[in-house]
Amino acid sequence: MGLQAFVAVAKLGSLTRAARQLCRTQGAVSRQIQQLEQFYQQPLFQRTPSGMSMTPYGERLYVVANKALGSLSGFSCHSPQQPDRIRLRLPSTFALRWFLPRLAAIQRCLPAIQLEISTTVIDKPEFGTGDFDAMIVRGHGQWPGLRSELLFAEQLTPMCSAELSMDLPQPAELAQQRLIHANGSQQEWQAWWQAYATGPMPGQQLYFDSLDAAVNAATQGYGIALADPRLFQDQLGQGALVMPFPQWCSGEYGYYLVHPASAADLSPLRLLAATLHSLLCNTGSTTG
Numbered sequence: 001m002g003l004q005a006f007v008a009v010a011k012l013g014s015l016t017r018a019a020r021q022l023c024r025t026q027g028a029v030s031r032q033i034q035q036l037e038q039f040y041q042q043p044l045f046q047r048t049p050s051g052m053s054m055t056p057y058g059e060r061l062y063v064v065a066n067k068a069l070g071s072l073s074g075f076s077c078h079s080p081q082q083p084d085r086i087r088l089r090l091p092s093t094f095a096l097r098w099f100l101p102r103l104a105a106i107q108r109c110l111p112a113i114q115l116e117i118s119t120t121v122i123d124k125p126e127f128g129t130g131d132f133d134a135m136i137v138r139g140h141g142q143w144p145g146l147r148s149e150l151l152f153a154e155q156l157t158p159m160c161s162a163e164l165s166m167d168l169p170q171p172a173e174l175a176q177q178r179l180i181h182a183n184g185s186q187q188e189w190q191a192w193w194q195a196y197a198t199g200p201m202p203g204q205q206l207y208f209d210s211l212d213a214a215v216n217a218a219t220q221g222y223g224i225a226l227a228d229p230r231l232f233q234d235q236l237g238q239g240a241l242v243m244p245f246p247q248w249c250s251g252e253y254g255y256y257l258v259h260p261a262s263a264a265d266l267s268p269l270r271l272l273a274a275t276l277h278s279l280l281c282n283t284g285s286t287t288g
Contacts, residue, residue, distance in 0.1 A: 003065045005032040006044065010062045013051035023109030023278045036061075084268040085114045087132040092119045093212040094136060094255065097231040102279055109275045113268050121210055125258045134259040134269055141256050148258045149273050152280050154228050154251030156188055157243050159236075161221040165244040168224075171197040178204035178223030182214040188226050192249040215241070230280070 008018035009029065019026040037044050044058035054062060090099055095117065099106075107115065118131075123138045125146055141148045160168070167173060179189050179202055186205070193201050206223050208214040215232055218225035219240050228251070235241040257273050 002032040002036045003068065005029045006036055006058075007062065007065050009033060009045065009052055010054055010058065013053070015052065019278075023105075023275050025278055028278075084112060085116065086134060086268050086272060087116045087118070088272075089118050089120055089132040089135045091123065091136065091138055091255075092121050093210055093231060094138070095119045096212060097234075099136075101234070105279065106272075106275055109278070110268075110271055113271065115272075127260050134257060134272070137256050137258045138253050139256065140253060143258065145261055146258050147261050148256040151255045151257055151273075151276055152230065153254040155230075156192060156226045156228060156249045156251045157247065158192070158224045158245055159215060159227055159229075159232065159241045159243055160218050160224040162239055162242045164221050164224070165242040168244040171245055171247065172199070174224065175199055175202055177202055178206055180206045180208065180214045180217050180223040180225040182208055182211040182225070182227070188249075188251060191252070192226055192247070195249055196245070196247040 005018060005022065005024075005028075008021055009015060012018050012021065015026050015029050015033075019029045022029065033044060040057070040061070042057040043055050044061060045052045046055055047053075099117075103115075103117075116132075120135075125135050125137045125139075125143050125148075127135075127146075136151065137143075137148070138154070141150060158174070164177070168177070174193075174197055179186075181189060184207055186201070189201065204223070206214075206217065208217065211227060211231070214225045215227050215235070217223065219235060224244075226249075229236055229243065232241055236243065257269070257276065259269055
């Protein structure tokens with residue numbers, strides 16, 4: 001992996017472009033270059049106004065590394081081994097609003113892995129049926145007998161239609177509005193309200209059985225929903241949704257990649273987790 005990062009930086013002359021090509025973070029690529037330099041006890045690059053330029057030692061290593069990676073690539077192309085397969089189950093809203101719009105990019109980063117996608121509305125990791133290998137789950141991250149890796153912690157902020165936002169110059173105005181909930185609990189809204197609003201919560205409440213339905217209702221002007229903007233970038237970018245306030249609340253839950261601790265081969269799952277981390281870092285926390 002370190003030689004792959006080195007060759008990518010050498011060819012592209014930039015940590016940023018190399019990270020984008022490899023579907024990793026810039027920090028991860030930089031650390032791999034540093035580890036190679038420590039191993040060889042030689043600087044491999046020098047920074048110039050035009051980007052990253054190889055040192056004489058780096059140029060010699062590039063010839064060897066490029067040839068070695070080419071040989072490995074040729075070997076894998078002629079290998080009779082079938083591509084790895086991950087049967088992945090996703091929350092419906094996460095699938096529709098974040099994962100599927102990035103599926104092509106994910107597959108480009110994982111050309112040797114075949115992804116089979118199914119969805120669920122249940123935020124509970126159950127693997128008894130055996131018809132999927134891993135799940136992305138919204139929850140607390142602690143499930144007996146399962147391994148979980150945090151993809152991102154939930155950050156919640158009010159969202160509504162642009163027209164409705166005109167009546168919300170400050171959080172106190174929410175007392176006159178209808179709050180929309182993505183489940184039967186008021187827990188998320190209560191946490192946000194205690195942190196940023198004053199007085200009692202509004203008496204008008206609207207409950208849905210999914211986050212996607214709740215936010216769609218907010219888009220249509222039926223009230224204000226509480227959600228993570230990373231899942232609704234398209235609507236926010238198009239102006240169909242608006243974040244009327246700058247206040248964010250750290251949710252109790254996060255989104256985790258979960259699989260049985262007894263999984264026979266963890267390599268494909270680790271590659272999937274690294275790819276999702278990279279894309280989530282590029283997504284960022286806001287739409288700006």
